Amino acid sequence: xxxxxxxxxxxxxxxxxxxxxxxxxxxxxxxxxxxxxxxxxxxxxxxxxxxxxxxxxxxxxxxxxxxxxxxxxxxxxxxxxxxxxxxxxxxxxxxxxxxxxxxxxxxxxxxxxxxxxxxxxxxxxxxxxxxxxxxxxxxxxxxxxxxxxxxxx
Ligand SMILES: Cc1cc2nc3c(=O)[nH]c(=O)nc-3n(C[C@H](O)[C@H](O)[C@H](O)COP(=O)(O)O)c2cc1C
Numbered sequence: 001x002x003x004x005x006x007x008x009x010x011x012x013x014x015x016x017x018x019x020x021x022x023x024x025x026x027x028x029x030x031x032x033x034x035x036x037x038x039x040x041x042x043x044x045x046x047x048x049x050x051x052x053x054x055x056x057x058x059x060x061x062x063x064x065x066x067x068x069x070x071x072x073x074x075x076x077x078x079x080x081x082x083x084x085x086x087x088x089x090x091x092x093x094x095x096x097x098x099x100x101x102x103x104x105x106x107x108x109x110x111x112x113x114x115x116x117x118x119x120x121x122x123x124x125x126x127x128x129x130x131x132x133x134x135x136x137x138x139x140x141x142x143x144x145x146x147x148x149x150x151x152x153x
Contacts, residue, residue: 003027007077008088013108013138018077032088034059058091077106083115093124105133
């Protein structure tokens with residue numbers, strides 16, 4: 001069973017977690033990139049993101065998603081943004097058919113864990129099997145991550 005790890009990362013922390021998960025699971029990686037990246041200034045980014053989340057806005061993904069259909073188990077990762085996943089993940093969930101696939105959400109956060117992210121996955125992916133997943137702060141321990149993944153798979 002080949003695993004796919006799909007992620008969006010703004011400042012690199014979720015990217016590192018995604019790379020570690022791919023290493024541990026021998027999975028393939030896809031980074032979700034969008035056509036108009038967010039502002040580098042934190043406060044401006046928060047404002048942009050708040051407006052987008054309220055409107056359920058889906059930024060345009062420029063990454064190649066053609067191969068996603070070849071995998072049955074997909075780790076999907078995002079920073080916790082205002083208690084949910086980042087808008088590029090909403091774009092991904094709407095663009096790709098994840099019916100009957102197993103989704104393992106993962107996130108990095110500043111103290112809020114998953115927030116309401118798991119509920120939001122359930123709302124968007126009604127025909128997928130959604131596992132509890134992994135929520136970590138940036139200073140996580142690699143060995144602990146390994147055992148969390150073994151418990152999930
Ligand atoms: C726009 C924005 C909103 C955020 N909202 C939250 C939040 O609601 N709860 C939380 O715990 N952390 C929040 N954070 C912190 C990020 O989740 C955390 O720094 C994460 O590890 C960043 O991952 P990245 O480097 O992959 O972008 C927010 C960060 C940004 C930039």
